[in-house]
Amino acid sequence: MNKMQEPTLEKEKRGTFDFINSIGIILIHLAPIALIWTGATLFDWILCFSLYFVRMFFVTAGYHRYFSHRTFKTSRWFQFILAFFAETSAQKGVLWWAAHHREHHRYSDQPQDPHSAKLYGFWYSHIGWIVSSDFIQANYNIIGDFSKYKELRWLDKNYLFPPFFLATLITFVGGWVNGGTFLSMFTDGWTTLLAGFFLSTVLLYHGTFSINSLMHRIGFQRYQTGDESRNSLWLALITLGEGWHNNHHYYQSTVRQGFYWWEIDITYYVLKVLSWVGIVWDLKGVPAHVRNARSLEEAKKMAKNNEIE
Secondary structure, X not given: OOOOOOOOOXXXXXXXXXXXXXXXXXXXXXXXXXXXXXXXXXXXXXXXXHHHHHHHHHHHHHHHHHHHOOOOEEOHXXXXXXXXXXXXXXXXXXXXXXXXXXXXXXXXXXXXXXXXXXXXXXHHHHXXXXXXXXXXOOOHHHHHHHHOOHHHHHHHHOOOHHHHHHHHHHHHHHHHHHHOOHHHHHXXXXXXXXXXHHXXXXXXXHHHHHHHHHHXXXXXXXXXXXXXXXEOHHHHHHOOOOOEHHHHHHOOOOOOOOOOOOOOOHHHHHHHHHHHOOOEEOOOOOOHHHHHOOOHHHHHHHHHHHHHO
C-alpha cells in the first residue's frame, strides 16, 4: 500500500546571488589560504581553536538561546557582552540574526522559512540564504523586545565593528607573542590574524551553518515536530549543544537542548555555572511531562491527566 503523498508546497523564488552582500564572507574564506605561504605558530593554532569554541558559546548562548528564544534572564550589561562577542563571529547583527531565527521557527520547513533544507536544498540552507539578496533586511517587528535597547540597535547597525576589533586585537597579541613586541604585528602578527581570526571564523561559520543544513538531514528524531529537525551527538559536540536540534524544535522554551543527562550540552553547562554566581538567572528547564511525551499534543494530555490525578 503506497503511503499518502505530502502536499506539494509552493516555494518562494530564492537564490539570487548578491556579490556586494557576499564579498565579506568570500574574502574571509579566501584569507586562510595565505597560511600555505606564511605558516602558523603553535600559539596561532591554539588561538584558532580557542576562539572557535569561545565564539561558538556566544553564538549559541547569546544569539540563539537568549536573543532568539529568551530562555534565561540576565542584566543589561551582560546582555551587551553576549551581543558584542556573538557579533565577533561576523554573522551580521544581533537583531538581524535573532529576527531571522524566530521566523525560522515560525515557519519551519514551510515556504517562508529562511533556510529550509527540505524545500530549498542543502547548500541554500547552509550558506546560500546568507550570500543571496533574499534576506539582507530583517523584520524587526518580531524582535521588538530587544530592539528597544539603543546599544543593541547600535551594535546591529555597526555589526562589522566587533569582528574588526577582535581581528585587530589578536594581530597585536600575535605580534607580541610571536615576535616579542606589539610592533611585531607588522611582521609576526599576520599569521595570528590568518589562523586565529580568519580560519577560526570560517570554521565557526560552517559549525553554525551545519545546524540549518545537516541538522535537518542527518541524525534521529525523538519528537514529532512537523519538520525535518534531528538530533546528533557529533554535531552537538562541535556546536556546544546545538546538535540536539529535534529536542529544540519540539520545545523551544528551555535553555537546555540536551534533555537527558547523557545528551552533552556544553553551552547549558556554562550557563548553569554563570547562574551560580548571579550573572544569569531564571534558566528555563524542561518539564517532565514534556520530555517524556513524543509530541506536544501528548504532553498536554499527560499534564491534564496529572492534574486530574
